Amino acid sequence: MREMHAAFGDAVSFHSVMGKGIAVFEASLARDVFAAPPETFEPVPLVEALFGGSAVIAVSGDRHRRLRKLLNPPFHGEKVRGFLGAMQRAVRGSLGVFERAARTGSPVLMTDVSQAMALDVILETVFGAGDLDRVAGRATLLDTIGAFSPAIVGGQLLHKAWFPPWRRFVRARRRFDRWVGELVAQRRTRGAEGLGDDVLGILLAARYDDGTSMGDAEIRDQLFTLLLAGHETSAIAMAWCIYHLLRNQGALATLRAEVDGIGPDLAPEALTKLRYLDAVVSETLRIEPVVTDVLRTCREPLTLGGKWTIPPGGLAAVMLASILRDPRVYPEPERFRPERFLEQRYGASEFVPFGGGARRCLGAAFAQSELAIAVGEIVSRWEIELASGSPERSIRRNLTMGPKHGVPIRVLGPRARREAGGMRVAS
Secondary structure (H helix, E strand, O other), X not given: OHHHHHHHOOEEEEEEOOEEEEEEOOHHHXXXXXXXXXXXXXXXXXXXXXXXXXXXXXXXXXXXXXXXXXXXXXXXXXXXHHHHHHHHHHHHHHOHHHHHHHHHOOOEEHHHHHHHHHHHHHHHHOOOOOXXXXXXXXXXXXXXXXXXXXXXXXXXXXXOOOOHHHHHHHHHHHXXXXXXXXXXXXXXXXXXXXXXXXXXXXXXXXXXXXXXOOOHHHHXXXXXXXXXXXXXHXXXXXXXXXXXXXXXXXXXXXXXXXXXOOOOOOOHHHHHOOHHHHHHHHHHHHHOOOOOOEEEEEOOOEEEOOOEEEOOOOEEEEOHHHHHOOXXXXXXXXXXXXXXXXXXXXXXXXXXXXXXXXXXXXXXXXXXXXXXXXXXHHHHHEEEEEOOXXXXXXXXXXXXXXXXXXXXXXXXXXXXXXXXXXXXXXX
């Protein structure tokens, strides 16, 4: 992206296996894409092949509007606040690995810790912890995540039964669908009062404007999308957040002082309201975007910056990573500096780790709350350090980018926390 931007400017025409179109590297051009009416675009065919024909990211037009309206409530406002306690339980339950690592002195990969943590958050908040067979659930979800290989996300040419990665993916998706189908059937036998207050229960209870509910295939596709889009992205962002805090001890000290100030219990809602912690999360998402670009297939002509027009069938590509590292928007873009998010507010086409427009990630508020709770718990309760002096660099994983070496850390032991009044409290 840097090379193309430096050579050709803020808008670049391109040819790829996905088709040809124009890539934009600057916020005002991104605004032209994000502000276009939803009917301007149709989903990229690859998305439907991977996530299912009923997934919200795979449909367009009126169907997309109806589905977004139905799915917005579970991931905003009061509903997200209702998940905070479950998020915190999942995070704390996953940190037993820190206790073992402190006893043995052996390094652990932060990505391993954060992936287990993100998986537990999904099990708690999406599928429910009450009567769920967690062993079977974890095995099914891990199998599904493991089958989502980079080999199948580059295009549909290799989506054939003779291609082993695609075969494995299809098998894993069928297993996932059967498992979700059983959960759905169990819930529906309980009647309206027994659907549950997790995401699955909310989806089962949701009704379109005409009073109809989502079918089984629609529910399976939404949950599959939540799993793949929500697990990997949250896990990677957690690992990057810890990495940058450990490399920037001043930011870590400021954050710990803020978290200590809310008292020993670390109430989850209080964590999500901490301004510096929110800035740390935002700066991590800016400097290490997990998703680097978004594509839109034009159904109608789209004009960008009053200069370039993408014809029907062409691609509009917004280079999120370039916008988030644009020195015109973010001075010293390579520097981790959370304070920038306290000093000013950024526009919807400037702070774009979750995309933008009508297709902005539904789970943005959910993810940021999860990250705040996880990072707040870790830095408040544990003394940790990087186990390697070599800088991490971001590499392609599948649809996402992540740290090449997994952020190896060493757990020194529990941290003695200091409350606002000055008294030290054992974790």
